[in-house]
Amino acid sequence: MLNAAADLSVFDAVLHFLSYAVMAVFAENIVFTHGMGVSQLFKLVETRDIRTWHHCLPILLVQLLSAPLVWLCRTSFVPWLREFLPVWLPSLALRPLIYLSCATIAMAVVWLLLHLFGRVGRPYLEQLALATYNCCVLGTILICVNQNFTLLETIAFSLGSGIGYLFAVAAVDEGRRRLRSKDVPGIFTGMPISLIYIGILALAIYGLVGHSIIS
Numbered sequence: 001m002l003n004a005a006a007d008l009s010v011f012d013a014v015l016h017f018l019s020y021a022v023m024a025v026f027a028e029n030i031v032f033t034h035g036m037g038v039s040q041l042f043k044l045v046e047t048r049d050i051r052t053w054h055h056c057l058p059i060l061l062v063q064l065l066s067a068p069l070v071w072l073c074r075t076s077f078v079p080w081l082r083e084f085l086p087v088w089l090p091s092l093a094l095r096p097l098i099y100l101s102c103a104t105i106a107m108a109v110v111w112l113l114l115h116l117f118g119r120v121g122r123p124y125l126e127q128l129a130l131a132t133y134n135c136c137v138l139g140t141i142l143i144c145v146n147q148n149f150t151l152l153e154t155i156a157f158s159l160g161s162g163i164g165y166l167f168a169v170a171a172v173d174e175g176r177r178r179l180r181s182k183d184v185p186g187i188f189t190g191m192p193i194s195l196i197y198i199g200i201l202a203l204a205i206y207g208l209v210g211h212s213i214i215s
Contacts, residue, residue: 017156023115024160030136031168034113034143037136042166042194045173053060053168054123058110058131060162063140065100066106070141071151073098099141107132136165171201 028038044055078098082091110129114121131137140161144154175197184193 010075013152016104020153020156021160024140024157025164025167026205026206028143028160029164029168029205030140030161031165032205034136034139035202036139037134037165037168038198040130040134040136042191043173045176050127052166052173054130055127056162056166056169058107058114058124058128059137059165061105061110061113061126062106062132062158063108063137063157063158066102066105066137066141067144067155068151069102069105070144071149071154072100073102074145080081083102087159095142095145096138096170099145100138103132103137103141112171136161172198175201188192 004174024030027033031038031041044050044052055178078091078095081094085091087092107128110132111125114125114128140158145155149157171196176194179193179197188196
């Protein structure tokens with residue numbers, strides 16, 4: 001009976017983890033739903049010298065490694081720090097700096113890991129700084145904090161956000177190939193039609209998950 005209960009608890013935890021990861025990939029996609037990292041996405045799609053994996057894998061690793069650090073800061077470090085701060089300096093004002101520091105620590109760990117792979121890791125190292133300080137990384141962190149996610153939920157959402165960014169890059173890249181058609185009016189060629197395409201994808205996601213306007 002105890003084994004069955006333990007198995008059920010593990011299954012629930014795995015299902016909960018996967019649900020938050022899938023939610024971050026599609027329903028809460030960092031690009032299509034929150035509009036973060038779009039400028040870097042366009043640069044990545046237009047510059048053929050940079051491969052998608054070389055930019056997206058560092059984002060995924062940094063978000064995944066910074067997730068437990070962010071959760072620890074939110075639950076332990078920030079409350080402890082609040083006791084030593086002067087009245088005129090609220091802890092909320094230091095949150096971006098603290099969470100950006102978590103991303104920097106995660107970047108240092110990823111930098112060490114990629115160095116172990118020698119030439120294979122060199123293309124990823126070239127994109128590591130841009131990937132780490134992409135607004136989608138800090139945006140994912142702030143979403144996890146504002147939603148008061150647990151450690152498991154924070155890791156799952158960070159993993160899903162990294163995969164979601166890869167999904168967004170692939171979708172936009174494929175769309176831009178098809179939007180080079182001569183049927184597209186000249187005034188919409190390039191950036192305008194790409195923004196319209198992203199907007200339609202975002203509306204399609206909203207149509208699937210629902211959206212309400214609070215008056």
